[in-house]
Amino acid sequence: MLDTLVIPLLKIVVLLNAILxxxxxxxxxxxxxxxxxxxxxxxxxxxxxxxxxAIVDPIKLILKEDITPVKADKMLFSLAPILSLVPAxxxxxVVPFGGDELFYVADINVGLxxxxxxxxIGVYGIILAGxxxxxxxxxxxxxxxxxQLISYEIAxxxxxxxVILTSGTLSMVGIVEAQLADGVxxxxxxxxxxxxxxxxxxxxTNRVPFDLPxxxxxxxxxxxxxYSGMRFxxxxxxxxANIIVISAVTALLFFGGWLRPFPNVxxxxxxxxxxxxxxxxxxxxxxLYLFMWIRATLPRYRYDQLMRIGWKLLIPIALAxxxxxxxxxxxx
Amino acid sequence: xxEITTAHYTILSAALFSIGVIGVLVRRNIIxxxxxxxxxxxxxxxxxxxHAEQLQNLIGQVFVVFVIAVAAAEAAVGLGILLxxxxxxETVNIDEMNVMRW
Amino acid sequence: xxxxxxxxxxxxxxxxxxxxxxxxTHGVLRLVLKLDGERVVDCDTVMGYVHRGIEKLxxxxxxxQIILLTDRMDYVAAATNNLGYxxxxxxxxxxxxxxxxxxxRTILAELQRxxxxxxxxxxxxxxxxxxxxxxxxxRERELVLDLxxxxxxxxxxxxxxxxxxxxxxxxxGWDQKVRAFCDVMETxxxxxxxxxxxxxxxxxxxxxxxxxxxxxxxxxxxxxxPLRGSGVYRDVRKDEPYAAYDExxxxxxxxxxxxxxxRYLIRLEEFRQSIRIIRQALDGLxxxxxxxxxxxxxxxxAGETYHxxxxxKGELGYxxxxxxxxxxxxxxxxxxxxxxxxxxxxxxxxxHLVADVVCLIGTIDxxxxxxxx
Amino acid sequence: xxxxxAFYTLSILILGLGVAxxxxxxxxxxxxxxxxxxxxxAALYVVLQAEFLAVIQILVYAGGIVVLYLFxxxxxxxxxxxxxxxxxxxxxxxxxxLSGAVLVELAAIVVYSYGREPSSVSAPSPAFPVQGNIExxxxxLYTDYLIPFEVASVLLLVAMVGAIILARREL
Numbered sequence: 001m002l003d004t005l006v007i008p009l010l011k012i013v014v015l016l017n018a019i020l021x022x023x024x025x026x027x028x029x030x031x032x033x034x035x036x037x038x039x040x041x042x043x044x045x046x047x048x049x050x051x052x053x054a055i056v057d058p059i060k061l062i063l064k065e066d067i068t069p070v071k072a073d074k075m076l077f078s079l080a081p082i083l084s085l086v087p088a089x090x091x092x093x094v095v096p097f098g099g100d101e102l103f104y105v106a107d108i109n110v111g112l113x114x115x116x117x118x119x120x121i122g123v124y125g126i127i128l129a130g131x132x133x134x135x136x137x138x139x140x141x142x143x144x145x146x147x148q149l150i151s152y153e154i155a156x157x158x159x160x161x162x163v164i165l166t167s168g169t170l171s172m173v174g175i176v177e178a179q180l181a182d183g184v185x186x187x188x189x190x191x192x193x194x195x196x197x198x199x200x201x202x203x204x205t206n207r208v209p210f211d212l213p214x215x216x217x218x219x220x221x222x223x224x225x226x227y228s229g230m231r232f233x234x235x236x237x238x239x240x241a242n243i244i245v246i247s248a249v250t251a252l253l254f255f256g257g258w259l260r261p262f263p264n265v266x267x268x269x270x271x272x273x274x275x276x277x278x279x280x281x282x283x284x285x286x287x288l289y290l291f292m293w294i295r296a297t298l299p300r301y302r303y304d305q306l307m308r309i310g311w312k313l314l315i316p317i318a319l320a321x322x323x324x325x326x327x328x329x330x331x332x
Numbered sequence: 333x334x335e336i337t338t339a340h341y342t343i344l345s346a347a348l349f350s351i352g353v354i355g356v357l358v359r360r361n362i363i364x365x366x367x368x369x370x371x372x373x374x375x376x377x378x379x380x381x382x383h384a385e386q387l388q389n390l391i392g393q394v395f396v397v398f399v400i401a402v403a404a405a406e407a408a409v410g411l412g413i414l415l416x417x418x419x420x421x422e423t424v425n426i427d428e429m430n431v432m433r434w
Numbered sequence: 435x436x437x438x439x440x441x442x443x444x445x446x447x448x449x450x451x452x453x454x455x456x457x458x459t460h461g462v463l464r465l466v467l468k469l470d471g472e473r474v475v476d477c478d479t480v481m482g483y484v485h486r487g488i489e490k491l492x493x494x495x496x497x498x499q500i501i502l503l504t505d506r507m508d509y510v511a512a513a514t515n516n517l518g519y520x521x522x523x524x525x526x527x528x529x530x531x532x533x534x535x536x537x538x539r540t541i542l543a544e545l546q547r548x549x550x551x552x553x554x555x556x557x558x559x560x561x562x563x564x565x566x567x568x569x570x571x572x573r574e575r576e577l578v579l580d581l582x583x584x585x586x587x588x589x590x591x592x593x594x595x596x597x598x599x600x601x602x603x604x605x606x607g608w609d610q611k612v613r614a615f616c617d618v619m620e621t622x623x624x625x626x627x628x629x630x631x632x633x634x635x636x637x638x639x640x641x642x643x644x645x646x647x648x649x650x651x652x653x654x655x656x657x658x659x660p661l662r663g664s665g666v667y668r669d670v671r672k673d674e675p676y677a678a679y680d681e682x683x684x685x686x687x688x689x690x691x692x693x694x695x696x697r698y699l700i701r702l703e704e705f706r707q708s709i710r711i712i713r714q715a716l717d718g719l720x721x722x723x724x725x726x727x728x729x730x731x732x733x734x735x736a737g738e739t740y741h742x743x744x745x746x747k748g749e750l751g752y753x754x755x756x757x758x759x760x761x762x763x764x765x766x767x768x769x770x771x772x773x774x775x776x777x778x779x780x781x782x783x784x785x786h787l788v789a790d791v792v793c794l795i796g797t798i799d800x801x802x803x804x805x806x807x
Numbered sequence: 808x809x810x811x812x813a814f815y816t817l818s819i820l821i822l823g824l825g826v827a828x829x830x831x832x833x834x835x836x837x838x839x840x841x842x843x844x845x846x847x848x849a850a851l852y853v854v855l856q857a858e859f860l861a862v863i864q865i866l867v868y869a870g871g872i873v874v875l876y877l878f879x880x881x882x883x884x885x886x887x888x889x890x891x892x893x894x895x896x897x898x899x900x901x902x903x904x905l906s907g908a909v910l911v912e913l914a915a916i917v918v919y920s921y922g923r924e925p926s927s928v929s930a931p932s933p934a935f936p937v938q939g940n941i942e943x944x945x946x947x948l949y950t951d952y953l954i955p956f957e958v959a960s961v962l963l964l965v966a967m968v969g970a971i972i973l974a975r976r977e978l
Binding site: 144 | 448450456457469472559562563564565566569570573629630633635636638639787788789790
């Protein structure tokens with residue numbers, strides 16, 4: 001009873017709270033990082049250097065009036081934010097934060113596929129939000145979003161096949177252990193796959209330069225134009241939770257997860273003093289920073305260009321990468 | 333009652349299949365009819381997986397993979413035809429699809 | 435089939451209102467876009483949301499009071515509006531403006547051009563998604579506003595010129611600050627360029643977008659950077675020099691492709707040319723009075739006159755009719771560059787994607803206060 | 808016990824959502840119910856130890872095919888529901904009766920085959936143990952079922968080309 005029910009439930013509770021809190025602080029981090037990039041200060045009013053902004057923002061959003069447009073489809077309008085957030089949170093179930101059983105909720109044999117399939121559900125929240133709002137800009141945005149997410153999902157999935165080929169397992173823990181066994185992070189063996197996954201991750205989380213579904217200057221806010229208050233913040237949470245989970249998965253697949261750099265070089269063994277989860281958190285942090293850095297730097301692609309990149313560039317490269325990986329795997 | 337046998341799954345599958353059949357026969361919206369067909373395919377899949385488990389044989393699961401592939405193909409082509417039809421006749425009513433040409 | 439009827443509506447056509455409340459229509463412009471998927475097949479420009487009747491109001495104000503109204507037209511480039519109006523009235527009155535005043539006016543106009551282009555660059559880049567450029571450009575625009583504040587006390591609506599000259603001489607040390615600003619601006623321009631000019635995404639978003647040929651641009655009555663972007667040599671500063679422009683050495687950048695990218699490059703080059711002009715003006719700033727000999731009571735002879743200047747947006751012209759009796763104009767008509775450039779919006783937009791619409795609104799650089807007046 | 812609980816909960820959900828799919832007046836709601844239905848079926852696959860299929864079910868069915876449906880529903884912006892257009896030649900009640908007959912028939916088969924000899928279908932010696940089924944499934948797909956697998960890929964290619972041609976403006 002204790003092992004099958006209580007401990008997993010406890011882990012889930014801790015994980016969920018950790019995610020939600022980290023999302024609020026990530027918003028603050030993003031505001032700060034972008035502010036510094038733009039020679040501003042960012043939030044400074046609440047608390048020292050504005051750190052309490054992370055607490056004030058959610059309170060503000062919760063207290064705001066929740067508006068449902070009269071002509072909206074009430075059921076779907078309420079359902080959409082939930083459909084958007086839940087998959088983002090569920091995806092964390094298979095993310096191990098360390099090799100020990102204490103650090104993950106579940107290590108299932110189809111972990112990576114589970115992650116992909118669960119994130120693919122997230123598109124419903126966006127499509128339905130756009131449709132249920134019964135408004136033109138959100139509809140346009142949701143059509144964009146669904147096409148974008150599906151296209152890039154294919155690219156990412158195909159790219160990850162080559163990682164699966166390299167590791168020979170779908171389990172997240174297994175993949176990290178395979179990197180330990182091979183003695184090298186897969187980012188070095190599969191640099192092409194890493195770049196493709198990073199691009200796909202930007203597109204799947206609707207981030208600059210692929211933030212078309214919520215392109216504020218084009219579509220006045222995208223699919224969540226009609227949302228306000230807590231429902232809006234659910235979309236917000238979902239987006240940032242997605243960024244965190246995709247950073248975590250990228251770190252696990254390509255940067256050795258909780259492994260130290262060069263895990264089999266004895267000379268660096270002193271690095272083992274730092275526990276594995278700190279290594280992982282550091283890597284996740286790095287990816288989050290990369291996301292923000294890109295947002296501060298790049299303009300936005302146009303819809304047709306985005307599709308062209310997805311279908312004519314990423315997918316062929318991913319396929320070629322699979323073939324090359326297969327050949328190398330057979331030969332070596 | 334508390335022990336779930338393959339028969340339970342078969343009955344569930346039969347019931348789901350019947351729901352699909354009712355949908356196909358009663359509804360006129362061709363999109364709903366497509367969805368009812370998907371329900372029927374799922375009913376079949378449940379059956380296959382349940383028997384694969386009972387017989388400890390993976391061939392049932394292999395078939396489910398094929399069924400899913402066929403369902404994907406069917407959805408793509410079917411919805412393509414539907415869109416082409418809708419563009420010309422402004423309807424998705426199956427009763428109005430009574431000519432082979434438009 | 436007998437019942438077969440024409441399609442009630444096309445499945446793919448969607449009519450959306452872009453504006454008047456939209457983050458990237460630069461004010462209260464309203465575009466009624468007819469979309470086929472994401473492609474714009476038709477576009478209707480609706481304006482007049484900030485119409486304040488400035489031209490009509492002018493008929494009941496005396497000549498000096500109108501300067502105040504001109505501030506409110508192109509509110510991001512108030513000084514050039516003042517300049518255009520004052521020069522027109524001076525032409526009507528046949529008043530000679532002292533050389534020092536003309537030099538200072540030139541400096542102010544060019545500072546204003548830098549400020550206006552900063553705003554344009556920031557918002558244009560923002561529309562295409564490059565957020566940081568906005569903040570960088572506004573950082574420099576802030577310096578321009580500081581200079582204006584020190585000169586005339588206002589930051590947006592300067593009311594900085596008078597008929598016959600200037601209300602104030604430059605404060606002591608101001609010229610040094612302008613020089614320092616020019617140096618700063620010169621170091622900041624590469625920052626913008628680094629973020630945009632060779633950025634792959636920026637190139638893909640702007641190159642080949644909104645192409646308009648030189649003859650077409652002329653036929654549409656475009657002016658300013660949109661016209662020069664199509665390779666047409668037309669700059670009032672060169673063609674019909676006013677203020678002190680005939681005494682300075684500067685170049686007029688021309689585009690070759692007539693696309694958004696060319697217009698972007700042109701405006702960036704204009705930053706440099708403006709800095710060049712300001713430096714020359716500061717170097718040669720003559721001593722002397724700042725007000726010409728203007729009668730106490732302004733009462734021009736009956737007659738009409740047209741005078742144009744090159745505002746940051748293009749050719750800003752004033753047409754004034756005086757009946758010779760009243761102390762106010764009989765008729766005042768403004769040829770606003772934003773309005774004329776807005777004519778070119780529809781031919782530019784049709785056939786492009788929604789995402790390009792915001793990019794094209796940005797590239798023609800309109801201010802709705804000036805369009806509607 | 809746990810399996811029974813899971814089975815009954817999921818069965819009720821699957822059937823209830825199935826009924827909702829074919830009865831809801833709004834097509835978009837139907838699609839949403841269909842997604843939820845598929846998710847429940849995926850959960851049922853997990854109960855049946857077919858994790859790979861469960862994930863594929865979500866990835867392909869819920870994440871791909873049904874999105875396509877949703878897309879079409881959004882594009883086909885109906886002014887009038889098809890049900891409002893009555894065609895006298897088509898009688899819904901007949902359809903209901905016929906489907907009832909199908910249900911009875913299916914039930915009869917089930918009762919006949921399982922009711923008579925409950926233990927007639929005992930498990931033969933497993934050729935492929937189900938544990939860790941991805942490897943075995945992959946092995947089967949790429950050895951014994953290689954040709955069907957390749958044919959399926961060709962089918963998908965044909966479907967893709969067909970869908971693109973059909974969706975083009977001028978047919």
